[in-house]
Amino acid sequence: MTAYLYAAEDFVSLPVEEGGEYEKGIRATKHNLAEYKGKFLNPNIAGEYNLALCMWCHTQNIDVTFVDVEYKWDPEKEVDKFPVYGQTKKGPVLKSVAPSSMVCLSCHDGANAPNITFGKSSTGTSVHSHPVFVIYRKDRKYLRPYNSPLIGWEGKKHFVYDLIKDYNGRLQCASCHDPHTTNPLFLRSKNRGSKLCTGCHAL
Amino acid sequence: MSRKIIGKVLVLFVIGIFIYSCGGAKKPQKIEKVFWPLPPEEPRILYLGSYHGESDFKGRSALDVLLGEPEREIPKNLIKPYGVAARFGRILAGDTVAAVVFVIDPKGKKVSFIGDKAMGKLRIPVGIDIDKEGKVYVADARNQRVFVYDLKGKFKTAIGEPEGPGKLERPAGIAINEKNQRLYVVDVMDHRVKVYSLVDGKFLFAFGKRGRNPGEFNFPTNIAVDRRNGNVAVVDTMNFRVQIFNQDGKFLRTFGKLGIVPGTFARPKGIGIDSEGHIYVADAAFNNVQIFDDKGNLLLWIGKFGFGPGEFNLPAGLYVDRADRIYVADSMNKRVQVFQYLSEAWKKKYPEKYRELKLYKPSNLKKTQEK
Numbered sequence: 065m066t067a068y069l070y071a072a073e074d075f076v077s078l079p080v081e082e083g084g085e086y087e088k089g090i091r092a093t094k095h096n097l098a099e100y101k102g103k104f105l106n107p108n109i110a111g112e113y114n115l116a117l118c119m120w121c122h123t124q125n126i127d128v129t130f131v132d133v134e135y136k137w138d139p140e141k142e143v144d145k146f147p148v149y150g151q152t153k154k155g156p157v158l159k160s161v162a163p164s165s166m167v168c169l170s171c172h173d174g175a176n177a178p179n180i181t182f183g184k185s186s187t188g189t190s191v192h193s194h195p196v197f198v199i200y201r202k203d204r205k206y207l208r209p210y211n212s213p214l215i216g217w218e219g220k221k222h223f224v225y226d227l228i229k230d231y232n233g234r235l236q237c238a239s240c241h242d243p244h245t246t247n248p249l250f251l252r253s254k255n256r257g258s259k260l261c262t263g264c265h266a267l
Numbered sequence: 268m269s270r271k272i273i274g275k276v277l278v279l280f281v282i283g284i285f286i287y288s289c290g291g292a293k294k295p296q297k298i299e300k301v302f303w304p305l306p307p308e309e310p311r312i313l314y315l316g317s318y319h320g321e322s323d324f325k326g327r328s329a330l331d332v333l334l335g336e337p338e339r340e341i342p343k344n345l346i347k348p349y350g351v352a353a354r355f356g357r358i359l360a361g362d363t364v365a366a367v368v369f370v371i372d373p374k375g376k377k378v379s380f381i382g383d384k385a386m387g388k389l390r391i392p393v394g395i396d397i398d399k400e401g402k403v404y405v406a407d408a409r410n411q412r413v414f415v416y417d418l419k420g421k422f423k424t425a426i427g428e429p430e431g432p433g434k435l436e437r438p439a440g441i442a443i444n445e446k447n448q449r450l451y452v453v454d455v456m457d458h459r460v461k462v463y464s465l466v467d468g469k470f471l472f473a474f475g476k477r478g479r480n481p482g483e484f485n486f487p488t489n490i491a492v493d494r495r496n497g498n499v500a501v502v503d504t505m506n507f508r509v510q511i512f513n514q515d516g517k518f519l520r521t522f523g524k525l526g527i528v529p530g531t532f533a534r535p536k537g538i539g540i541d542s543e544g545h546i547y548v549a550d551a552a553f554n555n556v557q558i559f560d561d562k563g564n565l566l567l568w569i570g571k572f573g574f575g576p577g578e579f580n581l582p583a584g585l586y587v588d589r590a591d592r593i594y595v596a597d598s599m600n601k602r603v604q605v606f607q608y609l610s611e612a613w614k615k616k617y618p619e620k621y622r623e624l625k626l627y628k629p630s631n632l633k634k635t636q637e638k
Contacts, residue, residue, distance in 0.1 A: 174363035175439040
C-alpha cells in the first residue's frame with residue numbers, strides 16, 4: 065500500500081520502470097483511467113504503483129487477494145473467486161469470443177466508452193464496421209495466406225497467423241487493436257496508406 | 268406387393284412422426300424452476316422469464332416451415348440492450364445498436380418502439396425510467412439529452428441544457444423520484460450526477476466531481492432511487508463501488524472495492540433497489556448480480572456466465588419495479604431477464620406458488636452441492 069500511496073503523492077518525479085513500455089503507452093492514451101490532474105484515482109490496490117494503470121482490465125491477473133472478504137453469515141466458509149469475463153473454472157466457454165474481447169466489451173457499451181457493435185441486426189444488415197469473431201478464411205475476401213509477413217505491427221505480430229492463432233482461428237478485437245499503443249484508434253500498426261488493411265487483404 | 272405397401276406405410280409413418288415432432292416443440296414441457304438460494308435455504312429470488320423482442324410473440328410455427336409458408340415480416344429483436352425499465356405491465360429496453368427503445372407488452376403480446384421517428388430520434392439510448400403518468404424518460408448518450416415520450420412513442424420534450432452546468436456530456440443511467448419530482452441523471456464524462464425538475468425540466472443542481480474520495484466519482488454509470496426514503500445509490504463504475512447519497516446529494520456511505528471475490532466489483536453496471544431496500548448490482552465482468560442490504564453487506568448473488576435462465580453474458584442495465592420484479596438487460600444474450608424477489612408480501616399474496624417452490628427439488632441440486 066505504501067508504495068502506491070507515495071506514487072500518488074509524488075507521481076511526476078517517479079520514473080517509469082525498465083520494461084514498462086506498456087505503462088508508458090497506457091499513460092499517454094485514453095485508456096489511462098487512473099490519472100487525473102497528475103494523481104492516481106482510486107485503484108484501492110496495494111503493491112506497485114504502476115499496477116494502478118493495469119488493474120482496470122487485467123483484473124484477473126492482478127493479485128487482489130489482499131481484499132479481505134468474509135461471508136457475514138458464515139465467516140468460516142472459504143471465499144471463492146468469481147470466474148471473470150465469460151470463463152468458468154475449466155476455462156473459456158465460448159469458442160468465438162475470447163475472454164480478452166469480453167474485457168473490451170465490458171466497457172465499450174455506449175455508456176462507459178464508445179459502443180462496439182457487431183453481428184447482424186434482426187433485419188439482416190450488418191451493423192458493424194469490420195467483421196469480428198469470425199473465422200479468418202484465407203481464400204475469401206482477398207485475404208492473404210497465413211504466412212504473409214506483417215511489417216511493423218506491435219505486440220509480436222509478425223505473420224497473419226499470429227493474429228488468430230490464440231483464438232481458434234477467429235478474429236478478435238486484439239487481432240488488430242492493441243489497447244496499450246499510442247497509434248490512432250489503438251491499431252496495431254499506423255494505417256497510413258491502408259498499411260494495416262493490406263496486412264491481411266491483398267488487392 | 269405387400270412389401271411395397273408396408274414400405275409406403277412405413278414412410279408415411281416416419282413422415283408423420285417427423286411432423287409430430289416438429290409440432291412437439293409447442294407442447295408444454297416440464298420447465299425447470301430456477302431460483303436462489305438452493306434448498307435447504309429459504310428461496311429469495313425466482314427466475315420468471317426472458318424477453319427478446321418480437322419473436323417472443325410472432326414465431327413461425329413448424330407447420331409453416333413444412334408447408335413453405337412465405338416468411339412474413341422479419342421480427343425485430345433486441346441486439347444489444349443496455350437500459351431497462353418496467354411499469355404498467357410493459358417492459359422497456361433501450362437497444363444501443365438498434366437505437367430504439369423496445370416497449371414489450373407480454374400480456375398484449377406485442378412490441379412497439381420509442382424513438383424511431385424523426386421527432387426525438389434516439390441514437391444510443393441508455394437510461395430509462397417511467398413516471399406515474401406514463402411519461403417515458405430516455406437518456407441518450409450521444410444526443411446529450413434526456414428525451415421524454417409517452418408510452419406510445421410520441422415525443423414530448425427534451426431535458427438538458429445546451430450550455431452551462433445543466434449540460435449533459437454523456438448521460439447514462441437515470442432515475443426519477445416522484446415524491447420530490449426530481450430526475451437524477453448520471454453524466455459519465457462529467458463525473459457528476461445532475462438533478463432536474465420533473466415539473467418543468469429545469470436544471471436544479473449537481474453533485475460530485477472526478478476523484479476517489481467519498482462523494483467523488485470516476486466514470487459513474489447507473490443510478491437507482493430508494494423509494495422508501497428517496498436516497499440515491501450511484502454505481503461508481505471505475506472506482507468499483509456504490510455510493511449512497513440522500514435526495515439532496517449529501518454523501519451518506521459507500522461500499523465495494525476492486526476485486527474478483529464476492530462483495531467486490533470489477534465492472535459494476537446496472538443497479539436497482541427493491542421495496543425492502545436491498546441493492547442489486549449487475550457486474551459485467553462476473554456476469555452476475557450481487558445483492559446487498561442498504562448498509563452494503565453482501566446477502567446473495569445470482570447468475571454466472573452462460574445462455575440459459577439465470578445466466579448472463581455481459582449484463583448491463585438493471586431495474587427493480589414497484590412489485591419487486593428485477594429486470595436485467597442481458598446485453599450479449601440479446602434479451603431482458605426477469606426475476607422476482609420473494610418478499611414477505613409476495614409470499615402472502617401467492618401462498619400457493621410459494622408452497623410449490625418450497626417443495627420443489629431442482630434436478631441439478633446434488634450436482635451443484637457437490638461442486
